[in-house]
Amino acid sequence: MSGMRYLSTRGGAERLTFEEAVLRGLAPNGGLYIPVNLPSIPADWSTRWRNLSFPALSFEILSLFIPPTAEEGGILPADLKALLEKSYSEFRDPKTTPLKKLTSSESGSAQEWCLELWHGPTFAFKDVALQTLGNLFEYFLQRRNAGKAEGERQKLTVVGATSGDTGSAAIAGLRSKADISIFILHPKGRVSPIQEAQMTTVLDDNVHNLAVEGTFDDCQDVVKALFSDAQFNAKHRLGAINSINFARILAQIVYYFSAWFQLLQQTGEASPDVEFVVPTGNFGDILAGYYAKRMGLPITNLVVATNENDILQRFWSTGAYEKEATGHAGASQTEPAQGSSDGAQAGTAKDVSGVKATLSPAMDILVSSNFERLLWYIASETASGSDREADAGKQLAQWMKELKEQGRFQVDKNQLEVARRDFEAERVSDKETKETILRYFNAPPSYLIDPHTAVGFCAANRLSARRAGAKHQVVLSTAHPAKFSEAVTSSLESAGASFDFERDVLPKEMHGLLEKERRVRDVKLADADSQSAPKVERLVEATKKVIELEAGKVSAAQGKGTESV
Template sequence: MKYLSTRGGPERLSFEEAVIQGLAPNGGLYIPAAIPQLPPNWATEWSSFTFPQLSFQILRRFIPVSASEGGIPDADLKSLIERSYSTFRDPQVSPLVQLADHEWCLELWHGPTFAFKDVALQLVGNLFEYFLQRRNAAKSQGATPDRITVVGATSGDTGSAAIAGLRSKANIDIFILHPKGRVSPIQEAQMTTVLDTNVHNLAVDGTFDDCQDIVKVLFSDKAFNDQYRLGAVNSINFARILAQIVYYFSAYFQLQKQLGLSTASSFPPEIQFVVPTGNFGDVLAGYYAKRMGMPVQNLAVATNENDILQRFWKSGAYEKNSASSQSGHTSMSQVELAQSSLDSAAGGVKATLSPAMDILVSSNFERLLWYLVFETDTSGSDEERASRAGEQIGNWMKDLKEKGRFAVSEEQHKLARRDFSAERVSDSETKKTILKYFSSPPSAMHRKSYLVDPHTAVGMCAANRLVSSNRSATHQIILSTAHPAKFSEAVVSSLESAGAQFDFDRDVLPPEMHGLLEKERRVIDVKLGQQGGFESLVENTKAVIEKTVGASQAQSQANGAVTASS
């Protein structure tokens, strides 16, 4: 299995190279050269597997066995997976909870930081460590060890999950950029109270899109990237998507078991997955599961008021603002293009109760776009079609940066609507949904009220709206992305009418979070320069990384390089 860039080019990388590199030099995202298909008897043979066993079967189809091909031998892969999920509080890892006859919730927040991103980032952290150790073990005694500088942007949950996966790992520094004042107090505390010397939190004067664009600019700066060996933990890294495919299969088997259905049946249950969506990585994992051969009727994209994705499924146009596109610019540098993108979208990101979805441009959507182009182009060889798809994606991304929009063809839009639907949910609807499920359980199957975070509530509201257009036999599985304790302000404000019946600290806050807000913190502010603008944020971020990693490298060399036992 090789990996190619969504923006074309002859480069074909091994899995190891794709994970370590994260983002392609041309700005594209890595995707597998082909989507592997499930074996004939998967539905029966895998039905009793644990989550780690399912994970091994899925990952094995994307990762070669041979180390010489950038793969991972069976024993090592199984060990990595077992270690990654040993930290989860539920033996199912992602348990499926029934809410009503045809309504289910897939709880993805039983990991160390109480968010769905733990499922992927516990594994990604171990993959980084594994590949680094293997590379350094092959070096001669006395050689300088390879290091990785992980740089990521977060709207809240990615940061804490990435830090939990990478803290204290040898030869790795991790820098997490978050928009100052735009993450929940619990999310900020989960990141900034981790005092391990290799963990660095940067609070950026700007939005999540600013943080994400800074990361993309750093990765596109070849000299900077080469010097500091940047690695990605955002969902631009395909390993993140790969790990998330697994819980779709887990949900499928849990549903069959709870319904008492035979896995050998020729008529599997009809399933619609409803996914709270920001950067598009979570729902994209479901798309890969479907393309591999898992029966999925529909993937529903649930957005908040930052609704670029919902507007795309309605119109076929992908545009930052619903207003008319702005005049184009030519001969712009990467930094200037990013600055133009931010300027054209001034005020475009609306702060909502579901901040992890407050995103103007969904990075992972580029991967789906590539498949829409590739699948609707039926002439020539696969290599020729892949080349044309990469060229088209490159043109669209250029249009998005310079003009603020692009549009797909009618055929491509029709293909997108075949597999997906999309709904937009307002803040007022989010609050009403939180209260509804807390105070009025949908059925007697759930004996006590069910409390959810605002992102999950967005998914629930969208699911309720979609019921009327579904077939009566359809089971809706809503992905629950975070524990409600991570968004205390939104939850408490939604439940004000519940009065004395609700006590947040007593009823919601997990023991692991008690006293978290009072702990010592370490964070570096990245401020706008005197001239302001996006470029000053980039330069100030670079300065922090250069100073910090330079000190780490000096310490590493002082401690002595690779020893014979390493």
Template sequence: MKYKSTRGKANNYTFEQAVLAGLSPDGGLFIPQSIPKAPSDFLTKWASLSFQELALEVLSLYIDESEIPRQDLQDLVNRSYATFRHKDITPLHQVKDGLYILELFHGPTFAFKDVALQFVGNLFEYFLKRKNAGIENPADRHKITVVGATSGDTGSAAIYGLRNKQDLEVFILFPTGRVSPIQEAQMTTVLDKNVHNVSVGGTFDDCQDILKGLFANKDFMSKYNLGAVNSINWARILAQTVYYFHSYFSLLRSLNITPGSEEAKKIHVTYSVPTGNFGDILAGYYAHQMGLPTSKLLVATNANDILYRFFRNGVCEKIVGDDGGVHETLSPAMDIVVSSNFERLLFYLARDAAVDASVPESEKDTKAGEIVNGWMVDLKQKGRFDTGAQVLAEAKRIFDAGHVSDQETCETIRAYCHPKDAAQAPYVMDPHTAVGVTAAQSVVSKIDSQNVVISLSTAHPAKFSEAVERALKDQEGVNFEQFFKAVLPKEFEGLMTAERRVTVIPRAEEALVIEVIAKELSC
């Protein structure tokens, strides 16, 4: 399996090269040369596999054994998920008839990013150890400077995946005051010498723009050998495809239905995904393209609804906030205007629906890359691009979208924490999970035992306690402090008062970030 760029000018990269580079030299994102199909008998062959066993099978389709021998890959998978608190890694929880929550927050930082970043951290370490085998002189060793931007969860998950790893330095940029207090504490209280947090005066989009600028700065990138942990890194997307397959098999087991049977074919599954940078739902797209039976992928957005609007009219347009900035919401990990991973989907849409049918097959990738590059230039310079009716129709074959207000988010948190149906057990969800559930309830016309919704739960509610408190504070008979103490993970105790280390820069300027990185590495 080789990898290529969404801009059509870079090809034949190995998996290792794609992972370590993060961003393609032509400014695009790495994608596989082709999307492999799952084995013809996967519905029966994979049905009873554990998460780790399933991960090995899925990852093996994208990673040649000549690059990572199967036993080494198995060891990487086992080490990556040994840190999770639940035996199923990503358990499926039914909240009512037809509605299931896929809990992705059982990793070390209580967020879905752990599923990918524990694996990515071990991949970086594996590649570095192989490159540095037998090299004793520190000056001669191959080193990587990992730089990431976060709206909250990526930062802590990356830090916990990379902390104290040899020959790795990690810098995480986050927008000052725009991540939750728990998220900020999780990042800044990690005092390992190779971890550096940078608080940036601006928005997540500003941090993401700086990140892209650093990777486009060839001299800087070469000097410090930059690596990426944001979901622009292909390994992030790949690792996340596993839990789509795992949840499907978990669903059928819970219903006592045999995968591949006629009864299984009657089950229609919609995945509702709270969406910011588009990586989580993109993993679902790859799973679908590989053969996973999926009815729809539902893009659930908050007030920052550029993706919702795209799936309505085919126009991607940056109109948000009264001042043109990002809306601050109760689901801050989704407070994003430009979703980096959307470019990966756009490549496939362009190739399938925008490239003229007369173009030879051998030239379609290049033509699709040119189209995507044009769209990206228009978005940057004009603030919008229009893909046209054919591309929109292709997108809507598998995707739908919904947007959710803060008020609706709070109403959903309340409704499931204190259900009116006495037979329904209470369930506490964080605001991002609530966005996914709310969107599903408003968009999916029928939810029952045959029309199933699996809504992805991206974070433990304790990570967004302020939003949960806002939703529940007026509930009669609820003592919030006692209530939340019951769900607060022991790992969060004392976190808010622990020692911290962070560098604050007042403005979102690339030069200021370069100065911080250069200064820290010179030490």
């Protein structure tokens, strides 16, 4: 794969190496990086990879995307193997992402399985990718800085937005790493208490938590604005840890293959007929499944499971991608978001941005960043010109322009048919989420799930009852239930005294977490000098002030500045 390069979804002549794409994260034109050519898995993959460990399987898959030499912006095979072994060394299960067979009282013809993705350091699926991404950042910087004095060393300022789990996983992956500072923006009062504590109790000097007066979409818009500011980006050498960074998607492809092999081993079937049901917010997790299928993994179907922030479900229903507030008949009243200090912020049906605060806050997203990558493939396949690559870039740029200026865009009939070929989408209310948590707890073998996983199982149950689908349904479980104590506890109120959250659910690693010392800085609209500017512009200005302040402290301590990454 020596010729592997990466291009922007929004067009342009730029072609980056893997190293450049990882360190840059977001393209200057606002696009996301994707491989110029998507590799196929080898003909003997199903036998050669069958009994590999998760790190070894990761090596085989990532090697298809990463050249084997430094000159090509890649990684030496021995180094990549060591990096991946290190990335998964702290996972608590020998399978890394174990597949569990379940029985549901409402199962149809499909056999249900749960792919547990939360056995990493912070008990969330984000650990799978962010442990790897943190080590990739470290590896590339160490290579660039070899033999350099302090004043000549290249630095990286990692900036990311989180709706809960990305932040703690990114911090766990980057804390105390040399030449890297990390700034994590989270919407104040809109993450669960455990999620907030996992982030803000990390006191390493290179870790900075920012509580933003706004929604996750606001945080995401601030991050994108910082990356699009060429002068600020060059000055602070920004790096991306959100799933806009392709390395995160790449790492997540692996657990689809791992699940398929585990299914094969547990069923004895030669080629399991399987669909994956994925709780979906920013579209990165399910996009990895799409890549796995495109590469040759025999996936029958991919199901987008959304909460009441249902822009994706509406797209698959109508072909319109629009920010308008949801208002479907039958939608339950929105529960307070886990983490709201007084319920006021989350108790309303929606805020001014149109985002509804739900029991599954990591999916409380209006615009799914990674959806742009899928749209590029749809545009490329349906392009009529001779240069599909260029035509797709132009189409994406136009769609994103319409979304920014008009709040919506519409794909045509052929494009929607292409989207429906690999995906279905289901919307799940908070009421259904709570009912699903209780149902799986009560039904043998009494399996406790978090609210995001419950969205996935509810969607799976509904599809299985409505139509004949794949023989096996694998639901991706994105977080340990302990991270959402209020949602889980309120769902199980009728379970009786036999249930005790701290005794039965809370991992020992989380005991006492809420009482630990914290460090967090508020980012307020009032902090901006230009109070007449739009909301996001004011938040961008206020965030820049914090980064400049912390960068100034580092410069004062270390002296001379550093060259650009």
